[in-house]
Amino acid sequence: MNILIFGYGNPGRGDDALGPELVAAIQAENIPGIECQDDMQLQVEHVTDLTGRDAILFIDADASCVAPFHFSEISAEKDDSYTSHAMTPHALLHAFHTVYGKDAPPAFLMRIRGYQFELGEALSSDASENLEAASLFIRNLCKSPYAESWRSLHRG
Structure with a gap:
């Protein structure tokens, strides 16, 4: 499997560091088939990081979701974020389709x-505390790194 786990957020802004913190913890485990990346924000250049993957997991902090976390499958959506300095995961998936035609x-x-x-x-x-719960959930995902099995795990 070739799974990308991509955490984004600003480590200098309190809880906005949740995505990069979780990615760092998973990366330290060196799990075969799992590649970890992080950045302060998603940008159109990250489209190239999505190629050749079996599945992608984006991780971000959120001030409005239920605690400890929300997990769901997402799809490509065109939104206004593609014209700004930061993109949503949905817009990045839409850009992938635009660039690669699939x-x-x-x-x-x-x-x-x-x-x-x-x-x-x-x-x-x-x-x-929410990071601890999310970390446990992600470790369980990594035991079965297949999109098909992840689809049944909607949470939050």
Whole structure:
């Protein structure tokens, strides 16, 4: 399998670091078939990172989802984010289709509940607890790294 786990968020903005924090934890385990990447935001250049994948998992902090996290399959959608400096995962999948003329690999989004997003803050204790729950969930996903099995795990 060739799975990409892509966490994004600003490590200098409190709970916005949840995506990169989780990716770092998974990457440290060196799981065969799982590639981990992180960045502060999704950009159109990340389209090339999606090629040749069996599945993609995006991970981001969210101030509005239920705790501890929300996990679901996502699809390509054109939105206004493609014209800004940061894109949504949906817009990135749409850009993939535009660039390559085919659908992107199956993609999923984990939104981890965050609470404090101020510049210079550390992770809040509540977000840290949510990160623990999300980490356990992702480790279980990695035991069965197939989009077909992930589809039955909608959560949140």
